[in-house]
Amino acid sequence: MALYLFERTGGTLNTANVKNIITQAGKNRQQPAIYNPALYTYEEKSTKKVQASGPGDMATSPLEHAATQLGFKNTSVLFVAEGADDDNDADMPAARSIGSITPSIGNLLGATQYGVSIKMDQATVEALSNGDYSLYGFKAVQSSAGGGRPLVWFKSTEFGLDTGVSWEVQYEAYTSRSAIIPNGQIKGLSSYPIDLGQMLEVETPQGTGVVVDGTAGMISIENRTATQVTCGISEVVDGTPQPLCAFPLYGNGLDAIVPIQKVMFTFSTRPVNTGTVIEQAYSQSILIDLTAKTNREVSFDINKGWAWGGYSWAQAIRPSTNVVPLLIESNAF
Structure with a gap:
């Protein structure tokens, strides 16, 4: 029972x-x-x-x-x-059943929810609001598949003196017929709830399929057709699954993806939507590692940029930096 x-x-x-x-x-x-x-x-x-x-x-x-x-x-x-x-x-909290996780990959998702608090002063908040800035978020993954690109995971114009961003360990695997091109948007998703250790079997050229058992510690997507599609995973942020990466999935091919708890945030006036392919940082950004701790606190100043006490769990990313290797980590499973 x-x-x-x-x-x-x-x-x-x-x-x-x-x-x-x-x-x-x-x-x-x-x-x-x-x-x-x-x-x-x-x-x-x-x-x-x-x-x-x-x-x-x-x-x-x-x-x-x-x-x-x-x-x-x-x-x-x-x-x-x-x-x-x-x-x-x-009534006691218990560990959530989220599938098998491989410790050697460094993706220890013991908690169910992650979050980052962004502190700003009044002058910075006013400058961002008056300048039509948006807060963009990006999420990292590991994969042995080639050609992967990060996507705009979320976009928000709702921020203040203490802005909280939170997300949950809930995933979906998706396919799309959209091409992976710089600044292109991945649309028309066929998306399925999935856990680590499961696989989406793509059964039609349109990208539809079924979820079955897969390899422990990762989300796999197998193309059982002769038609190339785009695939990736989504993760729930603010209650809605949003795609965070895109990989080419060739006919009769298999892509394996491991979500990891690294996020990148940036404020920018660039008018892009969620699901947009990104290769370079829009402006000064911050990459935060939440593997060891589920919540972090950082600050942002419109002139000084991001600050986090200089600890090793974060790093500043200069504008126009190639963020692909930062958000799509190569790993031979």
Whole structure:
């Protein structure tokens, strides 16, 4: 017997909602036999918290993504190990089931949420706002595949004296027919929720397919057609999966990608959208490594640039620097 604790902040949640979430997760992953609400018994712990007891076969990331799809934003799912049958145990935070992770790759995702706090003074905030600046974010990956490029992961014009950026360990694998060209945008995604240790099998020239078991510690995408497509992974930021990299996937080929906890931030007036291919830094940027700690604090000054105390977990990136090797790390798995 396993326990799943569904909890929502900023809204209510009941048994019927949770049943719909489980059903939707099964549709997304084409695994209705596993994500079957009839296999579970439910107890409403409060107006925001529901406990589901049953088989421990469901992964939490697809459940949380399904909750967002259905409009139940800010819903988290905690998995309590089998055998925990006490009510107090059910309310205790537990490790999320996110698949196997290979320690040698340096991607130890023990936590479920990561964040960076950006401190700025009033003069900097006013200068950025008056100058029509946007905050751009980029996320790093490791892969042995060639030709990969980072994408604009998120874009925001909402910032202030203390700007927080957070993201969750929830992934999707996607394909697209868009070409990978500098400053081009990757559009028309066929996207599927996926965990580390799973593989997207592309079955049609249009890029559609199914998610199956793959290689531990990585997200794999196999092209079972003779048509080249573009592929990559997305990660949830602000509740929405956004593509963060793009790789060419040739006919009958296989790309393996490992998301790592490195992010790059930059303020720029450049008018680009999420999903845009980037090769050079738009302006002075900062590359932050959150492998050892899930939250970091940095500061930005409109004249002095980025500051973080000079610690080894971050580095400044000069304008026009080639960021491809910084955000697409080569690794022979």
